[in-house]
Amino acid sequence: MFKKSNFKYFVYALSAFIFLNIASCKNQVVLQDPQKLTISEGFKNPLGFYDSTPAFSWQLPVSEGILSQSAYQILAASSPELLPDNADLWDSKKQISDQSVWVKYEGKPLESRQNVYWQVKYWNQDNEASSWSEVNHFELGLLNNSDWKAKWIGLDTKKEKVLGSQNNIIHRPQYLRKGFELSGEIASARLYITAKGVFDVSINGQDVSDDVMPPGYTPYKERIETITYDVSDVIESGQNTIGVEVAAGWHSGRLGWKKSLWSNTETPKVLCQLELIMKDGSKEMILSDDSWKGTTNGPIRVSEIYDGETYDANLEMEGWATNNFSDKDWVSVNTFPVESNIRLEPKRHTTVKNKMELATKELIKKDTTLIFDLKQNMVGVPLLKVPMKKGKTLKVRFAEMLSPDGTFYTDNYRSAQSTNYYTASEDGIIEWSPKFTFHGFRYVELSGFDDSKEPSKDWVTGIVQYSDFDANGTFTSSHEKLNQLQSNIVWGLRGNFFDIPTDCPQRDERMGWTGDAQVFGPTSMFNADVYKFWASWMQSVRESQYDNGGIPFVVPDVLYNNQVSSGWGDVCTIIPWKIYYRTGDKKILEENFEMMKGWVAHHEATATDYISSMNSFADWLQPLPDNGDTKGDTSHSLIGTAFFAHSAHLTAKTAKVLGKTEDFEKYDELYKKVANAFEKQFFDNGKVKNVAETQTSYLLALAFGLMSDEHKANAKTHLLEKIADADNHLRTGFLGTPLLSEVLDETGEIDLMYKLLFNETYPSWFYSINQGATTIWERWNSYSKAEGFNPMKMNSLNHYAYGAIGEWMYERIAGIAPLEPGYKTIRIAPVPKEPLTSVAASLNTPYGKVASSWETKGNEFHLQVVVPPNTTAKVVLPGTPESIEETNSIELITNEAGNDEFLVQPGTYSFTSKLP
């Protein structure tokens, strides 16, 4: 432990002994191998991969003597035995470079189905080599439509004319099967499969995967994702049977607000191609074609995303996907060719899975029903283990909250029925979950069960479903409500990352609202490993862009009518830029640059002299609007112009990163012109003119850099006045809220931001927590103990937008921020303030885990910092430094009174200082 009271003038590097030790045995050192190998947007050994020009990433181990990388070498081969000596696909050779992330593959061209095995080694700062990493691999899926020899198959499910809620046609789920015989022994088998709809596949009665509602939701007119399964272990020599269930899902179900938007257009279908390599080297293919048979007389009678699923156990077809089943009553399927204009591409992010289980915490008897309370609003399905009497139907309803009188509050589901039915075929305990629907709920209500049995909490378990990604960060503090807020943010993420980013998971929407996505996206990147999720959805955004450059306000689009909204379509500049900022990977910018330009051109076309007249949902759901409008008080033209400038600015910055100088100049000039016009039109000496003066108008002006330098201070003063007028409360909706912390922090008003964050009264984050929220709500006052539910039916209790504050909690309260895109250099600058006495956060950066945890005891401040290898960090220590414990070198670089800044190398550090 190094103690120094008069610390300020010291510059020191205390790791010398480590270096000396290493230096003395230089030639024998073999450093520990690289860790956490991934490809492209963070995939680990993927099967059916989409990217034939992947990028490689690895992390240096956290270990003494490993500070940074000075060189690397990557090998890629077509079989593991060829490594490391005979890499036949690529040998990068030793590259003098500190780049350990997003290194592009530059080997032989790769094709559909190709297997690639790869490994990497690095040299550290002293040019000592590591051992080779373990061998990782990936296998490409079918990359081209021409790889598909199979045909789309399905039954005519329109014929029956089953009508559902709002009179839309319901397509009964189909059961499709085919038996086939294989003469030889199988070496390996791959099943390539997808659906226009959602599917579940089994072979010889065995489930092939635990994916939920694959292939997921893309702009189906443009692209349908395909999935690859390794089925080598379930295929047998001799007779086999493959069975596929397919339901409408997003494709042919009731989606959007209008009745029958999709369901009348196309029936659900399946496309699958089983490719077998036999032990003798020969190949066989089993295709979806006219030899398949199907029925709609199976147990799942109907299944609809909004409305729920109905299951009749009397119609179960024992063994229907095994060899021992007669399908003589089944009918032949119809076949349809693979279209050339709908791209079939391997899924480029992970499928939805069953991720967690929540046990029932409380059981409430209400009349003849039972209500199971999970005490957490969640998204997924229930697992039901319920005693039933033969022939009786169990009714399963859901609610996010109970009304004060204990009854189910379902008004906010609007037209979504969100109800399951299960008819029992015999007495006894059933075990069942719906398959092709999902619900947003905290409470499950059962009726129709065997009431002679004593009810038990374990009749209902909540299965939490979301896209299969891991957590990426942690944040905890000494403040219970702040922790609850963090938990609500994370549950908002879990609930609304169901293959696409949704506005809400429970009512008759569940769509990819672009505004909500741009507002919450940045926070999601701290809490979960969602790069691939966003990169994939951004592809859908590109595919949904209108010919005139407009971006629909939901993606995938459900309207196809050229309608846009400012602040919503701008997702196409904001999310790519934020992902680049968090990952340092330029690919996300390259992929989206043309779309950004198109959108900026669309802004330009809807503006006159740079002043926007674009349609806008504006500062959606701003609290206490003077005009009583759900779109808030802030001028739509002001908002549109601000986002026009902001998108032009982000496009300019993107052009710069991509080395496109002319584009940079063009968009930078455009940004400045729009900013100038914005200020002239809407501000006078830093004060809003001509339109309503709102917190959000000042926030947009300051956050997006639209004020000339001489007027910034005034604009800030007026913003503070507006906040003071609101009794130091926020008055911001979807667009203004994420900007509050950024602007107040950057203008030195961090105390005020703490005040707003810790406010308990309406409108504030803690207000909903005080009313019992376990997720983020759509409205600041979706419910209150005093007044009950907000009377509006548009009242989701799981809407992630206001969770956007999470980004600031990580970056400033915990103090972990990148100093350059991708965290190659990091800034650790926490801001300890009352009422907090401690905070601990960690974040998995592309280089490894960075952590910052602090604690105050009186005016003593302790800070623990972990800096990952191959990065450096600047630590800004509040107060007067007292002592430091370090594992590696540290250097004082500036010493402003009360804010000393240290440059630290990878390692773990403890700082102590005295706060004023």
Ligand code: BGC
């Ligand atoms: C959605 C949103 C969306 C908004 C746009 C709502 O119905 O749930 O969150 O952004 O409409 O106005």
